[in-house]
Amino acid sequence: MSIDASSFLFDELRETKRKLDKALKEGNRVVAARLAKRMSELLRELARFRSWSSRELLDLAKEYEELYRRLVSGESMTKPRSGAPSMRVVESEVGELDKEFDAEALKLIARADVTWSDIAGLEEAKRELMEAVFYSIARPSAPVKIEPPRRFLLYGPPGTGKTMLAMAASNMLKATFFYVSVDRVLSRYVGDSPRMISAIFRQARRLAPSVVFFDEIEVLAMRRDSDKQVATGVVQTLLTELDGFKTKTVEKPVIIIAATNKPWMLDEAIISRFDKRIYVPLPDFEARKQIFKLHLEKRGFQITGITYDELARLTEGYSGRDIRNVCQTAIMMMLRRANPDIAEKLAKIKNLSELQRETYRVEPITREELLKAIEIVKPTITREDIEKYEEWSRRYGT
Ligand SMILES: Nc1ncnc2c1ncn2[C@@H]1O[C@H](COP(=O)(O)OP(=O)(O)OP(=O)(O)O)[C@@H](O)[C@H]1O
Numbered sequence: 001m002s003i004d005a006s007s008f009l010f011d012e013l014r015e016t017k018r019k020l021d022k023a024l025k026e027g028n029r030v031v032a033a034r035l036a037k038r039m040s041e042l043l044r045e046l047a048r049f050r051s052w053s054s055r056e057l058l059d060l061a062k063e064y065e066e067l068y069r070r071l072v073s074g075e076s077m078t079k080p081r082s083g084a085p086s087m088r089v090v091e092s093e094v095g096e097l098d099k100e101f102d103a104e105a106l107k108l109i110a111r112a113d114v115t116w117s118d119i120a121g122l123e124e125a126k127r128e129l130m131e132a133v134f135y136s137i138a139r140p141s142a143p144v145k146i147e148p149p150r151r152f153l154l155y156g157p158p159g160t161g162k163t164m165l166a167m168a169a170s171n172m173l174k175a176t177f178f179y180v181s182v183d184r185v186l187s188r189y190v191g192d193s194p195r196m197i198s199a200i201f202r203q204a205r206r207l208a209p210s211v212v213f214f215d216e217i218e219v220l221a222m223r224r225d226s227d228k229q230v231a232t233g234v235v236q237t238l239l240t241e242l243d244g245f246k247t248k249t250v251e252k253p254v255i256i257i258a259a260t261n262k263p264w265m266l267d268e269a270i271i272s273r274f275d276k277r278i279y280v281p282l283p284d285f286e287a288r289k290q291i292f293k294l295h296l297e298k299r300g301f302q303i304t305g306i307t308y309d310e311l312a313r314l315t316e317g318y319s320g321r322d323i324r325n326v327c328q329t330a331i332m333m334m335l336r337r338a339n340p341d342i343a344e345k346l347a348k349i350k351n352l353s354e355l356q357r358e359t360y361r362v363e364p365i366t367r368e369e370l371l372k373a374i375e376i377v378k379p380t381i382t383r384e385d386i387e388k389y390e391e392w393s394r395r396y397g398t
């Protein structure tokens with residue numbers, strides 16, 4: 001039977017059941033009563049967590065509450081009546097339902113081909129993630145037991161490298177990378193979303209080392225207001241899974257990275273589950289220079305009449321994505337200038353193989369083109385936005 005997702009709850013449930021049977025057999029009423037009560041608590045907990053099979057689990061919980069009542073009131077000590085859902089029935093039913101979603105979870109596996117050197121700046125964030133990866137895999141020189149951080153929340157303005165960081169961490173770990181758009185999970189699986197979340201964790205554990213990346217995690221909190229039931233079920237599942245994480249072994253790590261650019265929408269219950277909350281800010285002068293180089297120089301383009309220092313100075317307040325857009329815009333301008341005749345060329349071309357033999361000119365990108373591109377691509381983030389991030393960071397940053 002493979003019920004990994006909530007295995008820690010199931011394990012305790014089985015163990016409690018075993019002890020309860022023993023206490024009943026030995027006629028130990030006090031111990032049996034305590035254990036019967038624990039059984040019902042565990043079943044109710046499991047029902048909350050696994051909303052799709054909650055009815056069966058709640059029925060079973062009631063049986064144990066009835067047993068508890070009988071035990072404390074001194075009535076006969078028989079077990080829940082036969083015909084009630086047994087542990088085995090509950091387990092197999094849950095297991096069957098899970099299978100459908102395992103296949104769906106596997107579809108979220110994505111390629112993560114970003115390396116640390118593709119990311120400019122963000123030294124602090126890189127170091128935290130590198131450490132997590134390193135201490136998760138490498139062995140200590142003395143027999144100590146450490147709990148490296150496994151649950152990260154990356155927050156900061158859009159387009160600053162959060163997704164890239166998650167991918168680079170995964171790539172370094174040679175991990176299975178699960179890209180989970182929280183918004184998509186909620187809208188595609190609606191009431192089944194909690195099941196889907198469980199399946200993702202189960203598959204991540206099976207295919208460990210894994211990195212599970214939850215993008216736009218704030219959607220959970222937003223939906224919590226509008227589509228209460230669904231989002232609450234997902235949050236509950238997520239929280240239980242994140243909690244269950246602490247106990248997992250070190251050899252095959254599963255690292256959870258969540259990202260948001262609206263951290264203030266998250267509630268404390270979610271925020272507190274993350275070991276590390278890392279601010280991913282707008283690039284500073286050096287990082288902007290680096291990002292320009294990554295998108296121009298490293299790709300073989302030349303610039304003329306302007307330096308990388310000047311470009312970095314002119315783009316204060318721009319995100320990495322804004323800078324990438326500046327570069328792409330400038331590249332297109334250069335190509336248009338260097339190849340003014342493509343319309344005529346295209347008119348003469350008859351088929352694909354002819355087109356494949358065509359060449360086009362590449363020239364240095366001029367100062368005017370870059371300045372024009374900077375003018376066209378306005379920074380997307382405002383000063384007030386930044387203040388909001390910094391304020392949140394002072395309260396919750398680690
Ligand atoms: N620090 C950086 N170094 C190099 N490139 C960057 C950096 N930050 C952003 N970029 C560029 O911007 C693009 C978007 O980055 P990314 O997708 O990681 O942003 P994000 O923080 O996840 O944004 P969002 O919050 O909108 O999801 C990258 O593909 C890259 O081209």
Ligand SMILES: [Mg+2]
Pocket residue numbers: 162163164215259
């Ligand atoms: Mg992103």
